[in-house]
């Protein structure tokens with residue numbers, strides 16, 4: 393059908409919204425509550441446009457086109473309406489932009505600038521609420537909330553957790569856990585998808601920057617950073633690079649300039665995870681189960697299983713997540729190698745994930761000392777780089793320290809959904825064929841942004857049925873099949889965040905499908921360009937087994953690299 397958009401005729405598909413057509417035509421309409429790929433709620437009305445026939449203002453994100461529709465997106469009436477909406481939102485907002493962590497990257501602040509809101513036109517009673525800081529991963533400031541509901545929809549529709557929802561009515565409306573309890577007293581999985589999708593500063597990560605600066609300034613401590621696979625394809629966006637630009641070398645040099653004594657690569661322990669996990673899978677297949685084995689590198693997913701499917705905990709791989717493995721090795725193997733007491737090593741994980749903050753304080757992840765002392769997100773690292781006065785663009789490219797800095801392409805693809813499975817298949821092939829690498833290392837059934845990917849792969853005598861799932865709403869059917877004893881799979885990768893770590897709760901905001909795609913492409917580019925692409929070919933990992941761990945799955949490996957899980961009645 394044809395519609396007229398700002399005086400121009402353009403085509404549209406029946407059922408499409410005005411917003412979709414406008415975006416395709418390159419017309420920018422502001423949105424707050426709208427989320428691509430989610431059903432529209434039409435709650436904020438900032439996307440208001442004028443429709444001539446009905447002479448009315450309608451929300452373009454929820455309004456379908458019709459034949460010969462005449463739409464104006466930028467008329468004086470539309471601009472006036474949008475400005476009033478912004479003024480009303482601002483009137484019920486604390487306006488403490490000076491202190492807000494989202495200042496400069498806040499969607500409401502940006503709109504006040506764009507629509508010329510310079511004064512408080514509406515003043516009166518303002519909603520008051522307590523800040524919730526009790527969660528180890530996420531802080532919630534209900535006074536800053538603009539009730540767009542993006543967090544509620546992602547938590548319910550994408551993650552099937554429902555830890556937060558709208559409570560009360562009218563002026564008292566807010567978003568909160570049931571009975572307005574703290575996030576740490578409800579079964580929130582700390583994935584941070586609510587944070588990364590929040591347009592303002594109402595939801596933020598629990599910052600570890602202060603303690604990291606203190607450790608750096610403590611000359612008695614050896615402060616060590618490790619960098620997750622998905623950081624290097626997202627950090628640049630904080631400094632205006634192209635979406636998904638690979639900035640590995642600049643990330644390493646930024647961390648050194650901030651003051652870290654050593655900078656290691658979590659991709660190293662991703663390779664190590666593959667060796668341990670593939671060994672565990674072989675063992676389960678030989679012993680007859682329990683299968684399917686479920687991956688355990690996503691702490692939000694692990695917490696989900698502990699809360700909602702505790703009867704399936706034996707299916708979960710006992711492998712710690714890669715950064716916890718790296719932390720354990722830094723305080724044992726590496727400490728011994730360099731002759732430093734582990735009490736003097738402070739490990740900081742730079743992660744795309746808020747759930748890693750929760751994970752790092754789990755008592756079972758560590759011995760005498762915690763494996764990891766602090767976790768900072770991609771966003772926090774960007775803030776530290778700015779605070780240190782570093783010009784990111786002028787940084788030289790530097791390499792990681794050794795020996796926990798070497799990695800392969802298989803370690804790199806942990807950052808994308810399906811990557812762990814692809815890396816595991818490469819190494820499982822090597823083990824099951826008695827030492828032959830796959831001819832083609834790209835395992836395309838595990839690539840792409842679909843929520844559920846499945847494949848059957850025959851290696852030697854063995855046929856493996858595998859799946860990779862991201863976004864927890866997609867995992868429920870598979871878990872119900874395991875519970876019912878009818879799952880056809882041997883091995884399932886699960887990532888809490890849709891699209892995997894590239895779209896983690898600690899990544900740069902705003903999170904858009906376009907950015908996710910670019911970051912994912914860059915992850916595979918790193919793999920393609922790596923001189924080694926199989927985890928079992930990582931020479932530093934081989935050296936680690938020879939010098940310290942013994943065999944994959946050895947007693948020492950189990951002591952340091954594996955863990956156990958608990959049913960969570962308590963949160």
Ligand code: FES
Nearest residue numbers: 434436437439453
């Ligand atoms: Fe359309 Fe909020 S973005 S109503």
